Amino acid sequence: MQAFRNYLLTLLVTSVLVSVCVLQRYHAAYPGTVGPELDDSISTQYRDAISSQQPEMVVLGDSMVQENVDAEALASRLGRSVYSIGYPGSSSAVWYLIVRHEIAGAPVQPRTLVILFRDTMLTQPSHRISPFGDQAVDVFASMDDSVVLERAFLNQINPLGRLMEAYVPFYSSQGAIQAEVSQALRYGSASWIMDCSRKCVDDGVLTVLGRSRMTSETVHQEVVSVEGPLYSARALDFNARLEESFLPEIVRLCRENNIELIFVRSRKQYYAGMPGEPRGLQAYLGALQEYLNANGAAYLDMNGDPRLVPAIYTDPIHVSAQGRQVFTQVLTDLLAPLLSASQ
């Protein structure tokens, strides 16, 4: 009894002290806002490139686009200029922001936008987004992107989390505090013990802990754990997820800007812990295809192609250098009939 009473009193006092320190150090408001604060500084790197290169087609996606698609080969085989945006670690929230600000917002827009996705990614608005903030969203979002705030961040914060974000400063600032502790340890210890500068540490991390030095099993596991949430029962319910996703927004933006929109479902090598495709995925994909067709967007699927064999993959989603040519050819063969028909 007495121990618990002492604990409560001490917790109250220390919480107040820590909160004051955190508010001072990170210049945070009290009560805090729930979700990350967006500012108006946004990247224009892709918009500038699209403006100067004026490609006829843009291919958008995550690291799969970066690693699996050879944009030059695709352009020469399709006979139209192609600009590819493969943003590693991105998902539908970031794709929506790129479509809004960098593609639809470009002075000269491409005629066609191809989005490469996997399975349920298009209707998972918070996939790969940390509720405490996301670097990619910071880069591409402006202050009027409240839809991103609502669908990508706030939707995944439970009521207790919302309360704590507003009233417990050391909870809402956890990202900054953790980063500070981690950086102090990382740079402080290396500098103190072996006189290694920040750059030396960062270079060390990049070279030593890069994906190329990991075992293939580790890379597999990493991909699998990131992709796991795409196959929950909730994620596989297309109709329930559609309205809270960015898909209707992406479709609307392209329609308003007369951009031909093509979604291509990429082939994934396997689903962890499941003997084949997850149950419910085909029903989901059927509903997705129906929705896209009804809204003037095209749906293509790489999954039926026999050329995408396991041997060309280095992990469940990425292919090897040789596999890149095969993957690009399969994509070309899928896109070509559609593009010639639309011409």
Place this chain on the structure above:
Amino acid sequence: MSFTSFDFLIFFLVVFALYWLARERRWQNALLLAASYVFYGWVHPWYALMLGASTLADYFVARGMAARPERKRGLLWLSLLINLGVLGFFKYYNFFSPALVSSLNSLGLEADPLLVRILLPAGLSFYTLKKLGYILDVSNGTLKPTHTLLDFALYVSFFPQIVAGPIDRPRSLLPQLEALRVWKAEYFYQAWPLLVMGLFKKVVIADTVRGVIDPIFGLREPTLLMLLVGALGFTLQILADFSAYTDIARGLALLLGFQTPENFRQPYLALTPTEFWNRWHITLSTWLRDYVFFPLRRALMRSKRALPDWVIQSAPPLVTMLVSGIWHGAGWTFIAWGGMYGLLIVIYQLLGIRGDWRPSAWWQRTLAWAVMFSFIVLGWLIFRAPSLGWVANVLFSGSQFGAQGERAVAVFSLAAILLYTLPLLLKSLLDRYVKETSLLHSLYYSIATIATVIYLNASAFDFIYTRF
């Protein structure tokens, strides 16, 4: 449903409220049973179905043993076959599936090993041991089978324990299930420090250290220095993670009015391998001692063929530790880990060093601790490594310190491990030298709570032992 998730918080609050509102023991048990099956089947409902089926089988086997003592032996074998068969199938199928796949491929049948993996039901190893303990006790005549299916089903599935223990024994948990439970404030006063420490160890220490060492064990060829850092890190991570789970499980059980056994008693202070196993995962060690070690030693001593003394002394610890390794998982690393402890126990015995050995000279104690701690770290290295070949490759043909980048990674990883070790050391000192009601304890728990809130991420990692 993880103990550290928001879903679980809501689940537990609802169960807790309804449980204490139901003032009758039968209703309390029925509610706990329903809650346990909801908890267990949360992600995969068929897990709960399998649990229910195997519980029914063992309930009737035990009843059959009591009703027809002449059939005891046959029923015991039946239960062993069911329990070990299910455990073996789910746990070791993936171990043998590559061989199966290559056989299929050689027959011209295409089967990708990654496509034929079978998911191990969480907690299967734990509740199988609970059921086996019950059946073996009934079979030995040291326990009367319970007449109530509800009580037995709850004994097997009790949700604070089902995923990763502690492996409670029927003689301890069943009488508590059969007794009336009335709320007492002391339940809460005993539970809160366990819950605070459990969450702190999991969220702040184990998960943070995991982020530091996982990349090291994921490398194709780490340097020796990185390997050492990784092994030290895992030594800290597994203690923090597993003891956190146990603390939370015990705290939750206490809030429901149950006393459950402790699983850890400062294991890294052990001076001998036997002492380590008396302090580490105590409920598993005592289970193995009672149902594997003692019966095997008795059988060897009573053997009609006079066996040499060294066989009688060496075989039981070796076999018991190998069983422990195999129980942990299907893989040569686990078998080697268990085998290493078996060998160590035998060697220490041959040197005349018993489990309770405690030299009077401080330098002897320090030396013995340093030697044992090195073995513990080596053991965890083998346990955590992706394969034995990987360990051998790094140990015997890897670079020692590597280039500057590799040294930098090793140094800052070690710094993080040392920093996150400090709270555990401090807690040990406080427990040893400072009164429980002292302000220092309160301050420690307060800072631990604040740190937990700071490190509380939405996507927490699973507890390590939920995989076994």
